[in-house]
Amino acid sequence: MRGSSNKRKRRPPNSETIAETLAEYASTRPNKGATRQVILQGDCLDVLRCLPDECADLVVTSPPYADRRKSTYGGIHPDRYANWFMPRAAEIKRVLKREGSFVLNIKEKTYNGQRHTYVIEIILAMKESGWLWTEEYVWHKKNCYPGKWPNRFRDAWERCLHFTKQKKFKMFQDQVMVPVGDWAEKRLAKLSNTDKMRDESRSQSGFGKNVSKWVGRDKVYPTNVLHFATECANKNHSAAFPLTLPEWFIRLFTRETDLVVDPFVGCGTTALACRKLNRRSIGIDMRRDYCDLALRRLADEGGKTLWDAVQKIDA
């Protein structure tokens, strides 16, 4: 989305020098081992306006799930959620490179005894505003403990919606390959004639398989169901996602020293994943204590930051 000069004019008054430094940060690839992370405080709508157009290779984030955590970091009523989210999505679109990806980890809460439709409303509004809804990954929370509800079972999965700006985008599938699994030894020991040729799907989907191609391989491509355990303990944030979640998408959609943005960074999990994988990152959160926590966690892991203290952008 070029031609965003109108939005640029509405940058917060204290942001000009920060924006200049960010522009330089975004356009300079560091030498090996010199990657720095950035944590900024403010409403991501205002803070994203300080970032240059088309600078991010990946935006991966988990926004507030409507008003589920009202008592800690406020919230937006489910009926108003899509209207609140879409101006922020427009800024995300502006800062994302054409071949970049936007991964949105979200789950609709139940409201008045049924699932609310705000995530579905977002998907429709995103498509309406030009995004491609390229894929949906399911995060299965594999350590979920059981519970008892009168009308449903334990909610053990969340959506990771994958949006892109165009059909062709950067994707490094080899970076997320998984062990082939026990099935292979027995299944591949004796191949039938069909196994030795491309067997077209009977559903006429256009997909086909040649089983013999898997002989001798110890890694295969994963499915779109991701089995990661939650890790909320000891992070002082009630809704942190596990490090493995952003890590997986960062490996899949970026190369080393690429730039990752998380507009709702919380206690800095995405920034930590970037530090581990040698990517640059800009993390934004409106709460000062979460930004400070993110900086502390980075420092504890030996991470380097662009500024020693959190930079605050006023509305």
Ligand SMILES: C[S@@+](CC[C@H](N)C(=O)[O-])C[C@H]1O[C@@H](n2cnc3c(N)ncnc32)[C@H](O)[C@@H]1O
């Ligand atoms: C689901 S949590 C994200 C947790 C994060 N993934 C982590 O691992 O710590 C959502 C975060 O969004 C922040 N937030 C809410 N509204 C915001 C806004 N308008 N701009 C920036 N941050 C916001 C909240 O303070 C909260 O930390």
